[in-house]
Amino acid sequence: MVEYLPRSAWNARPPNGGPGNLTVSRVEGAVIHWPGTGSTSVIHSKAAVASALRGWQDYHMDTRGWSDIAYQVAVDQAGRAWTLRGLRTQSGANGDTDVNERYGAVLLILVTGEQPSAAMKATTRGVIADFRRIYPRGTAIRPHSAVRPEPTDCPGDPARAAIARGEFTPGHSEDDDMTPAQMQELKNFIEARTQAYALWTHRQLRKDLSAVVKAYALDIKNYERQTDAADAARAAAAVWATAPRSLQVDGTPAVDEPAAPDPNADPDLSLPDLDPFPDTPAEEAPASNGDQPTA
Ligand SMILES: [Zn+2]
Structure with missing residues (x-):
């Protein structure tokens, strides 16, 4: 019916x-x-x-x-x-x-x-x-x-x-x-598959979770490394500011003297924009003379 x-x-x-x-x-x-x-x-x-x-x-x-x-x-x-x-x-x-x-x-x-x-x-x-x-x-x-x-x-x-x-x-x-026996067989099959899937999901989730924890730990480590670099750069700038004038170009301090820290503000952690090779002239492109290397 x-x-x-x-x-x-x-x-x-x-x-x-x-x-x-x-x-x-x-x-x-x-x-x-x-x-x-x-x-x-x-x-x-x-x-x-x-x-x-x-x-x-x-x-x-x-x-x-x-x-x-x-x-x-x-x-x-x-x-x-x-x-x-x-x-x-x-x-x-x-x-x-x-x-x-x-x-x-x-x-x-x-x-x-x-x-x-x-x-x-x-x-x-x-x-x-x-x-x-x-x-x-x-x-x-x-x-x-x-x-x-x-x-x-x-x-x-x-x-x-x-x-x-x-x-x-x-x-x-x-x-x-389907016959009742076939129906029961299908039911058993579906139940077994459902259990297997639940187990697989459980394992998969655990794997994902440990990957997330690892990535997080790595992020923390990188952040600490960057903070250390910023601290080192600030210390170097402070030392440079107290250096004798003879070491400075045109009598102008090469590096601004660091301002007295504001106790109410967060420290500036940005890295100074340093040129690692200030005296290296920019590489010139060779003038094209029409010659091509022969193969
Ligand atoms: Zn009709």
Whole structure:
């Protein structure tokens, strides 16, 4: 039994009269539809599907003059099933009264070129199984194009191919149809992987943490080294300032005398901008004479 989102999930308007319930003995099967938006713009999120359903309901009721949105149930790509008219109420989707009485109508929320997802196929199989519980003789699964008196492309090539491959047929074997033993095996596998991952994460975090601590210790060491250099430069400047004038150029002190330290200010730790080779002339680029070294 599939869990169906109620009509309130898409803010449905109440139906306007309607054809009533299907006659169980007349029902031959379910017809698969798509919205036929003519667009490749996907409708995937819950909010997007809800809003699209409401829009189609408005179109069917206000423009086409029908009692309600035409389909019985919708299934989206996330595998959500949505109650539209519901499986017991006759649809208005299949083309005329005769085919509406003989078939149910399931809407797949697919756009042009879009493949039905595994989740959509699995839920649709569940919907068809529910349909067959209500209509035991209604076992056929048809694309709309196979029953509509007038031609239609509905429900599109990918869904038509999936119907032909039996992928909407209950009991169709796919990965999500597992025996209880397979299910237990998968559960054990996932648990083992989860534990292994937790252990790996723990080890990885410890490794990262020790790297951070090492980098921090290195930063502290570098900072101390720079502070020592600044102290040494300040001491050298102080010594130079007290040197005899004969050592100074043009009678001007080469280095400003350091100001008396302000007890309220932090010491200036910036390194003096020293030129290590003040008398070395800048290297001149050799004049180009056009000669090129031969190889
Ligand atoms: Zn259709």
